[in-house]
Amino acid sequence: MAKYFADVSSFQRDDLGFFQELVNAGVASVLIKTTQGSPDGDNYINPKSTNQARNALAAGMNVGFYHYFLATSVTDAINEAKFFEQSVINLGFGKDTPLCVDVEDPSLNTSAIASYVDTFINYLETQGYTNVFQYSMESWFNQGILNANKHPTWVASYGSSDCGARGNIVAWQYTSNWGGSSQDMSYDWGIFDKQPAKTEAATQPTVEPEKPKVENxxxxxxxxxxxxxxxxxxxxxxxxxxxxxxxxxxxxxxxxxxxxxxxxxxxxxxxxxxxxxxxxxxxxxxxxxxxxxxxxxxxxxxxxxxxxxxxxxxxxxxxxxxxxxxxxxxxxxxxxxxxxx
Incomplete structure (x- = not known):
């Protein structure tokens, strides 16, 4: 059976019922946007992220987080990574939590952005995070703007029979209109095989990470x-x-x-x-x-x-x-x- 995850931001609801509806539809996991830019830039924190994380856990879902990337330099990339990391810490999640850098903004310098993404991911990995990956549309990987082999990659490609990009692909966002609403949905090919650490509010015992599974x-x-x-x-x-x-x-x-x-x-x-x-x-x-x-x-x-x-x-x-x-x-x-x- 295929595994799915939804990605949500402040545009989605944050009540328990919303996440229970996802679970009832067979969606086991969710990635939540927490931050955008850096403290000296957009300084954006999703105001719903705390409730979204808490209620996703209460519904029994696996939870990860993503950051919307706007870096214009190596220094800026580090500042954004630190900003994102602090949001994860504040939410009470551990080092094995799935963390993603969302790289798609049209203002980004496509000739230099790959090195900034490397810096962002490398910073988080040096802090001990073990499940860090990148996201973008398939055209950015096929045009060589980003390298899908260098980091685990979540790729967006709608209306196609496969994900459209090749490399270390761990997820495919195949629609932005799941269930007839403005909801993105993705196939999970390994991101949530490792169970993220739970917050204290979840009151659930820690579980060992699951080994990768491949469904025939x-x-x-x-x-x-x-x-x-x-x-x-x-x-x-x-x-x-x-x-x-x-x-x-x-x-x-x-x-x-x-x-x-x-x-x-x-x-x-x-x-x-x-x-x-x-x-x-x-x-x-x-x-x-x-x-x-x-x-x-x-x-x-x-x-x-x-x-x-x-x-x-x-x-x-x-x-x-x-x-x-x-x-x-x-x-x-x-x-x-x-x-x-």
Whole structure:
């Protein structure tokens, strides 16, 4: 089952009922805007952030925070990071809380902003925060304004079949009109796997961070006739947008297929994983990466939950693998939808 989180600011409500409605709709987590700019700049603190955090926790949600970035220099970036950090401290949250820098304002200097974002994130990490990431629209990553590989990345892309950017993608904001209202909603691909520390008001025991989980759920991007193991088309038709749980990935008619029932398969090319994979390996060690000759690539490995844009596939030594970089491949066995455990 897909995981979701909402992001809220002073434009949203702060009462318990609002957050309970989100929970009832299957939304387990929330990111709350706390600050914007710096004390000598906008000096903005969301006046609803305290109630929003308290009531989100009371509704049983996971809670993180974000800062709206306006820095114009390295010094300014540090000041904004300190301003944001203090807001998190004042709310009573710990070092493992998800923290995001929201980088999208049109006034930002796009030729220099990446270094300012680096400074902001590096400051928080040196203070001991362990779950810090960046946010922007997919065009800023694709144009090279920001680097989606350098930091964990939450990307905004609406009306598309996937997130539109490639790199260390941990979340995808796929709509700004969830539920028919002006509510942003995102897929969570790892942000809230670590449970944030609770405030005293929550009166809940501290829990150990959860290990990354990868759901074997695939979604069809076009109307599809499944096939059996021999590649013979079955009479039933599955609709666009329907979701299925896959138990394996096998080669049929020279193409990887997801197994969604005992002898029912759908091709990867007709799913949201057409050119995109999520790594599924053991919790305690990273997945190996191979070259086109089937040799292990030294110093190249990826952990469970990481996602990659793929450039097709290749069967190497009899094993179908997804191409993730120049002469670098990951076996489909180590991706979401396989039976590997």
């Amino acid at each position: 759920v695939i979604k069809l991007t076009e109307q599809t006739h499944p096939v059996d193991r021999l590649g013979i088309e079955r009479p039933e038709t599955y609709e666009v947008g329907s979701t299925w749980k896959s138990s394996d990935i096998v080669m049929i008619n020279n193409e990887p297929h997801y197994q969604i029932a005992t002898d029912i398969f759908v091709p990867i090319s007709k799913t949201t994983f057409k050119d995109f994979i999520i790594v599924k390996y053991t919790d305690d060690s990273p997945a190996p990466v191979f070259d086109s000759k089937g040799k292990r690539v030294q110093n190249a490995s990826v952990s469970t939950g990481k996602s990659f844009k793929t450039a097709g596939f290749k069967v190497i030594n009899g094993i179908p693998m997804a191409k993730i970089a120049t002469d670098q491949f990951i076996p489909f066995e180590y991706t979401s939808g396989s039976r590997f455990e």
